[in-house]
Amino acid sequence: MIAPDLLYRVFHVANVTFLLYFLIANLFYTLLMVISLYAVSMQTKSAGRREFEGLSSSPVTPPIAIIVPAYNEEQVIVQTVLSLLDADYPAKEIIVVDDGSTDETLERLASRFTLVRMDLIYREHVPTSLPVAMYRSAECPELTVIASEHRGKPHALNTGINIARSPYFCTVDADSVLERDALLRLMAGVVASPENTVVSGGVIRIANGCTMKDGHISAIDLPKTWVERCQTVEYIRTFMFGRAGWSALGATVVAAGAFCLFHRESVMLAGGFSSDTVTEDIDMVASLRRTLTEKGWKHRIAFTSDPVCWTEAPGSLKMLARQRRRWQLGLMQTISKHRGMLLNPRYGSLGLVGLPFHFVIEGIGSVVEAIGTFMVPIAFALGLLPLPMFLLFLLLAVGYGTLLSLASVLLEEITLRRYPKLKHVLVLMIFAVIENLGYRQLVALFRAQGVLRYLLGQKKWERVEHTGVRGELAQEA
Amino acid sequence: MTGIQDLLVIVLWLSIAVVCLDLAFVLFVLVRRAVRHRYFLRKDAARARFVPALKVILSTKIAPNIAIERLGPIRGRAERDALSGSLVAAITVENCTRATDLLVHLGFVEEWAEEAFGRNRALALIRHVHTDEPLDERSSWRWRLAALYNLRCFAVARAAAVQKLGRLAPEYADAFIEEAKHDPSPEVRHVNINNMGRSSSALEYLLPELASAIEERNGIAVRTIKAAIVRAEISNPDVLVGFLQHHSERVRFLVVDSIREVCSKPREVPLSAADFPPAMYRVFLQTLAKDACTDVRARSAAVIRHFRDPAASSVLCRLMRDENEFVRLHAVRACADGYYSALVPEICERLSDQRWRVREAAVKTLMHLGTRGIRALADAFLTTKDRYATEQIADELQRTGALLDVINSLDSGYEPSRIATEVCRKMIAMGKSSFLAEMLGKHQSVAKRERLMDLLSTTHAPYTTAVLDWIASHPTDPLAIAARSREPGGRIAFAAEAGGGK
Numbered sequence A: 001m002i003a004p005d006l007l008y009r010v011f012h013v014a015n016v017t018f019l020l021y022f023l024i025a026n027l028f029y030t031l032l033m034v035i036s037l038y039a040v041s042m043q044t045k046s047a048g049r050r051e052f053e054g055l056s057s058s059p060v061t062p063p064i065a066i067i068v069p070a071y072n073e074e075q076v077i078v079q080t081v082l083s084l085l086d087a088d089y090p091a092k093e094i095i096v097v098d099d100g101s102t103d104e105t106l107e108r109l110a111s112r113f114t115l116v117r118m119d120l121i122y123r124e125h126v127p128t129s130l131p132v133a134m135y136r137s138a139e140c141p142e143l144t145v146i147a148s149e150h151r152g153k154p155h156a157l158n159t160g161i162n163i164a165r166s167p168y169f170c171t172v173d174a175d176s177v178l179e180r181d182a183l184l185r186l187m188a189g190v191v192a193s194p195e196n197t198v199v200s201g202g203v204i205r206i207a208n209g210c211t212m213k214d215g216h217i218s219a220i221d222l223p224k225t226w227v228e229r230c231q232t233v234e235y236i237r238t239f240m241f242g243r244a245g246w247s248a249l250g251a252t253v254v255a256a257g258a259f260c261l262f263h264r265e266s267v268m269l270a271g272g273f274s275s276d277t278v279t280e281d282i283d284m285v286a287s288l289r290r291t292l293t294e295k296g297w298k299h300r301i302a303f304t305s306d307p308v309c310w311t312e313a314p315g316s317l318k319m320l321a322r323q324r325r326r327w328q329l330g331l332m333q334t335i336s337k338h339r340g341m342l343l344n345p346r347y348g349s350l351g352l353v354g355l356p357f358h359f360v361i362e363g364i365g366s367v368v369e370a371i372g373t374f375m376v377p378i379a380f381a382l383g384l385l386p387l388p389m390f391l392l393f394l395l396l397a398v399g400y401g402t403l404l405s406l407a408s409v410l411l412e413e414i415t416l417r418r419y420p421k422l423k424h425v426l427v428l429m430i431f432a433v434i435e436n437l438g439y440r441q442l443v444a445l446f447r448a449q450g451v452l453r454y455l456l457g458q459k460k461w462e463r464v465e466h467t468g469v470r471g472e473l474a475q476e477a
Numbered sequence B: 001m002t003g004i005q006d007l008l009v010i011v012l013w014l015s016i017a018v019v020c021l022d023l024a025f026v027l028f029v030l031v032r033r034a035v036r037h038r039y040f041l042r043k044d045a046a047r048a049r050f051v052p053a054l055k056v057i058l059s060t061k062i063a064p065n066i067a068i069e070r071l072g073p074i075r076g077r078a079e080r081d082a083l084s085g086s087l088v089a090a091i092t093v094e095n096c097t098r099a100t101d102l103l104v105h106l107g108f109v110e111e112w113a114e115e116a117f118g119r120n121r122a123l124a125l126i127r128h129v130h131t132d133e134p135l136d137e138r139s140s141w142r143w144r145l146a147a148l149y150n151l152r153c154f155a156v157a158r159a160a161a162v163q164k165l166g167r168l169a170p171e172y173a174d175a176f177i178e179e180a181k182h183d184p185s186p187e188v189r190h191v192n193i194n195n196m197g198r199s200s201s202a203l204e205y206l207l208p209e210l211a212s213a214i215e216e217r218n219g220i221a222v223r224t225i226k227a228a229i230v231r232a233e234i235s236n237p238d239v240l241v242g243f244l245q246h247h248s249e250r251v252r253f254l255v256v257d258s259i260r261e262v263c264s265k266p267r268e269v270p271l272s273a274a275d276f277p278p279a280m281y282r283v284f285l286q287t288l289a290k291d292a293c294t295d296v297r298a299r300s301a302a303v304i305r306h307f308r309d310p311a312a313s314s315v316l317c318r319l320m321r322d323e324n325e326f327v328r329l330h331a332v333r334a335c336a337d338g339y340y341s342a343l344v345p346e347i348c349e350r351l352s353d354q355r356w357r358v359r360e361a362a363v364k365t366l367m368h369l370g371t372r373g374i375r376a377l378a379d380a381f382l383t384t385k386d387r388y389a390t391e392q393i394a395d396e397l398q399r400t401g402a403l404l405d406v407i408n409s410l411d412s413g414y415e416p417s418r419i420a421t422e423v424c425r426k427m428i429a430m431g432k433s434s435f436l437a438e439m440l441g442k443h444q445s446v447a448k449r450e451r452l453m454d455l456l457s458t459t460h461a462p463y464t465t466a467v468l469d470w471i472a473s474h475p476t477d478p479l480a481i482a483a484r485s486r487e488p489g490g491r492i493a494f495a496a497e498a499g500g501g502k
Helices: A002-047 A077-085 A105-112 A153-163 A182-192 A226-248 A264-269 A280-295 A317-337 A345-381 A387-414 A422-455 A470-476 B002-059 B064-071 B076-090 B096-105 B108-117 B119-131 B141-150 B152-165 B170-180 B186-198 B202-214 B222-231 B237-244 B249-264 B278-290 B294-307 B310-319 B325-334 B338-352 B356-368 B370-383 B387-399 B402-408 B414-429 B434-442 B446-456 B462-472 B478-486 B491-497
Strands: A064-070 A092-099 A115-118 A133-137 A143-148 A168-172 A176-178 A197-206 A211-213 A216-219 A259-263 A300-311
Touching: A002 A226, A002 A300, A002 A345, A002 A387, A002 B152, A064 A077, A064 A153, A064 A182, A077 A092, A077 A105, A077 A176, A092 A105, A092 A153, A105 A143, A115 B434, A143 A153, A153 A168, A153 A264, A153 A280, A168 A182, A168 A264, A182 A197, A182 A259, A182 A300, A182 B222, A197 A226, A197 A280, A226 A300, A226 A317, A226 A387, A226 A422, A259 A264, A259 A280, A259 A300, A264 A280, A280 A300, A280 A317, A280 A345, A317 A345, A317 A422, A345 A387, A345 A422, A387 A422, A387 B002, A422 B002, B002 B064, B002 B076, B002 B096, B064 B096, B076 B096, B076 B108, B096 B108, B096 B170, B108 B119, B108 B152, B108 B170, B119 B170, B141 B152, B152 B170, B152 B186, B170 B186, B186 B202, B186 B222, B202 B222, B202 B237, B202 B249, B222 B249, B237 B249, B237 B278, B249 B278, B249 B294, B278 B294, B278 B310, B294 B310, B294 B325, B310 B325, B310 B338, B325 B338, B325 B356, B338 B356, B338 B370, B338 B387, B356 B370, B356 B387, B370 B387, B370 B414, B387 B402, B387 B414, B402 B414, B402 B434, B402 B446, B414 B434, B414 B446, B434 B446, B434 B462, B446 B462, B446 B478, B462 B478
Parallel strands: A064 A092, A064 A168, A092 A143, A197 A300
Antiparallel strands: A115 A133, A133 A143, A168 A259, A176 A300, A197 A259, A211 A216
16 A cells, blocks of 8 residues: 555645646746736837837948858748848848758859859957858848858857957847848847847747748738747747847847847857857857956847747747757756856846746746646546646646737737738737647656757757748748 | 526626727727828828928018918818928928918917917917017926826827927027927926027027936936937037037046037038137147046047047047057047158057957958058068957958958069068967858959969868868869869868769
8 A cells, every 4th residue: 555655745745836837837937928018118109219220320230240150041031131221221231141051042042142252351359160151242242151161050150240240240040030120129229229239139930821021021920830920920939029028137148149239349258159059059149158257247138029020930830849959958057067156146137047947947847747647637547646736737837828829919019910810810810829839748758858859968960841831931932 | 596696697797888889999999090081191191282382482572461362271280280281291491480380370379389388378479479578587487397298198299399399490499499399208307308490599408408317317318419419510519529628527538429419410511620610629738638537538539530630640640559458449539641651650559459449340340441540550461479359450451342352462463462462371270260161162364263273282171171162063163174274182082083972
């Protein structure tokens, strides 16, 4: 009779842990939701004054270098560069770093933009390998293309930093397309802030399902598959609640490298992008905060909720799993690398709240969530968990999730309103419910795998292949 | 069991609450969509009606009450928003007074002023504009609740109102701008500062604000104030002179930099010393060019260049030899003006500067100085033994496309052709042959390609070899044909015969 008793105790402890985890996580998410509702709606109203438009003719608008690391992006690279060339910004340089592509990425750029090979001076401000070749466009003087050996995204970004001459640089993924005024909107907050803004992240939206023309989204539509639709809702929730909420608390941990502005000198001071983790963008935010705090330099790391960048999301579960495992592995690596900041009051709200939350709830919590998703129903089926506790679990794990997702769709509707048709909003609301019934649990499982890989000491970068929107892009092009 | 039953009841109630909230969110989104859809339909229709009518009204002198009659009935929020938006968007320097009168008669000015300053103060301000009735000291109790009014939820609406008020005719705008200066919220003051471009007394307010911003006392970004100073009408330059001698070096630096921006604005006739007030001219040449702060000295150079007189040349010459690299850098950049072409030898000295930024600036400046500068650059490139100087020149020749001009000069007369050939040879000797090789493959002139082929025959750089191989593998390429006929056993012909190429 000892074994069933022990089993009961184990299940009891586990169930209480799961419930506590969901309770704490949901409390935090609710807090973030309330803060974000206020911060994002105020930001939207401020942006309504359209002061950012004045930057386009202002003499004091700082120049930006747009760095696009590209590896085997032959299908999308031309559209991406076209969108960047067409972006409304008075002084920009576009630097595409071809990270040793084995496809025709470089050739397509060369033929479309009439690239001319040159032997330019290369100064290594941050450590990386020497470029193989350098090109400048005869048609577009602001475009520089660097060919380098395949050494990964952080090295490609560092190469771009070394070539850049502007005080700020913006990282843009090769499969992403900026809205025409996105750079102006992103810089508006930086220019208006009395503090030195070293990072400013923008909103990422899913381009799957949209139509592209001349480097711009010409028609917005929702993706066709359920995986992509669930991701659409998830991205809205992440950017509208997560990023905006943490930014308002001054505890930004994650800035999406797909579209993020950095202060170049500060990044160089932090040693550039590092290959220590598989998510160089998250690592950079923590490195910057640590370096600048240690030097006693006042700085600001912000999220701006109105500039939008459209990017391609994984179209299949297999690719989604790869992406989420990598993100989770990178998060764990970053927190481990900067563990000295955890609960350290010197780093303010990031050290006291942001990093601990990401470690416990987003990091370890993903394992708890994944195990709980399987264990709690089993415990209920075996009669080891009473019905009210099971229902409470469902309420916290699923029901409350629908509330948060629907609230994020509501926030999207109040603020950005990027989805024009009523049908879009209805579908988004339906998927705000559906994503909590299977998708979230699957993602939790992928993330738990990422944590496991971290514990096993794996550092593999899992490449996500782009297939979904590419065909549409190629057709339109 | 009671505990479990209680928990069940709580969970059920919580579930019901969550579902109700879910439904409320859904309903809110749907209702909002419908309401907004209706609002924008009406607004678009109203805009289509008002815009042509306003065009006529604002271009002719019509009394406001007649203009309002012509606009027809204005019903509901959507139509009022469409009208105010169209009117504000249509404001120009010429129609500013007529548009403002119309906005006043339509009640928009009162509405915005009330939003920005409260009802009583708004009415007092409007009375003050209309009748010149003196304003009381700010009696508004609102500013005493600064902490509350600093909250963004209140400040955002005030900022929007202040922005619109700043676009009115000066007699109104000045009064509202003056009032908004005292707003406790940095967001409102930021908007107000942006509005100040047309105010005649803007500098008198902006410069002290700049000093406060530097000391982080007013919560406004230095860039915002600087941009406003650059835009402002400079009616009283003496204020600027005072701040050019401010005790804080950061203030001096930013004021000098703002003047630099003002001077850099595009204009038909270039500035000269006569365009500057004598006091300012003297301060720049005698004080700021010798300032203890390197940033001030550096930025002064960019203003002094606009004096275009011997005194300015002499100061720039001295600054180009300053001990600080940034001063040298800015002084060299400042010489990128035809007037200073006599300073070419001094600029050439900077080609061997120990700092690459200065070398780069020297190359760019020489490129800017026309034939004399480019000739000096080519001479320096061919004669200097300084590796860094030649690297910098080679870099700029490629970046600016000047190397293409060099290639085009390969067969244009004896002297230009000789210099061009030497430049190409030096590039090849430095290992910077990629651009030349690229032109070997792509240049439209076969004669120039042949010249390049001759020059490149000494190099075995992989890229050059690849280009030669490519030409060899394309027998119909004009250069391949020319090479075969000219030199049957040559490199290209040999490769082509051996089936070379990649």
